[in-house]
Amino acid sequence: MRTRSQSRNLNRQQQQVPPTFVEPFNLVEPIENQAPPVVTMDDNRTMAQLLEAPTEGYEDAIVVPEITADNFELKHGLLTLVQNKQFFGHDKEDPHAHIRYFNKITSTMKFPNVPSTSVKLMLFPFSLEGAARIWLEKEPPRSILTWDDLVSKFINKFFPPSKTTNLRNEITRFQQRFDETFYEAWDRFNDLLRACPHHGFSELHQLDTFYNALNSNDQDSLNSAAGGNFLDKMPRDCLRIIESKSKVRNSRNKPVVSKVSSSSSTPGISPMLPTKDMVKAYF
Known part of the structure; x- marks a missing residue:
């Protein structure tokens, strides 16, 4: 039989005992202990992804159409x-x-x-x-x-577009130089057009730009050859006049060339002049 004093001591001892934590039972095995997933043949897409090496990113940028010709070979x-x-x-x-x-x-x-x-x-x-x-x-x-x-x-x-803009500006601001012959100016103007074939200037605009860039003597010469205002002519006629004038201007240098060539055993070769077809190709 417990006395009241003994009951108080027992209650006090029970209060001082710390609670015991019981870890819950883990129903899931650790990952390292789990078996690898089983892949069945029913999932064909998954099987293909596992068995085949990745092929993305190895294709060329250029797509060459299929060539069906027999015995085709690049030499x-x-x-x-x-x-x-x-x-x-x-x-x-x-x-x-x-x-x-x-x-x-x-x-x-x-x-x-x-x-x-x-x-x-x-x-x-x-x-x-x-x-x-x-x-x-x-x-x-x-x-x-x-x-x-x-x-x-x-x-x-x-x-890049910036380079195109610079060349277009050079074409627009083109001017014949003080010591530049008509042919030299025409040749330099064509070099600018050739350097920027996507300049976007019409044929008439190009002829107008070149004519207004010339000195007064060369402008008068073109007007005289045209029998009036040079720019009133059709573009093909303007090109024909320019080609003819280029040959005439170059002919003045022929005596110098022949004199130099006379001291050599090799016959003198006259410079190649732009043909009408070549001039048209520039525009």
Whole structure:
């Protein structure tokens, strides 16, 4: 029989005993002890992803259309011609000149039943090196589908709008120099047009710009040859007059050339003059 004093002591001892924490039973096994998931053949997509290596990101930017012609093969000589004059992407390089050269080279080869644009798409990467090759490799896969796409992206990259603006301004502000002959001025003007073939100036605007850039003597000479106001003539007639005047101006230098050539065993060669077709190609 407990006395009241013993009961008080027992209650006091029970209050002083700290509670015991019982960890709940874990129904989930640790990850390291779990068995790997079982992949069944019913999930074909998952199985393919596990068995096949990733292929994304390895495709080229240029998509070459399928060539169905029999026995088609790019000759080593053609590759050599393309690689002989590669474009590196330097500031002083002219991407327009590179495209013109590339077109000239690829046009020398004809393959039966094979579009020329397909050949160009296949060969163009071989014409690039250095920064230009790196640019093409960084283009998104399968983002260039046609030859026009490739030329457009190439020009936009290596002939930025700021360069186009500067050249357009040079064309607009063109002036014949004090010591410059008519032919020299015409040749320099064409160099500017050739350096920026996408200038956007109409043929009439180009002729007007060139005429107003000349000194008064050369303007009078053009008006006299036109039988009136030079700019009232049709553009093709204006080009014919310019071509004729260029030949006349150069003929004045022929005695000097022949005199120099007379002391040499090699006959004198007169300078090549721009033909009408060449002049039209510049506009």
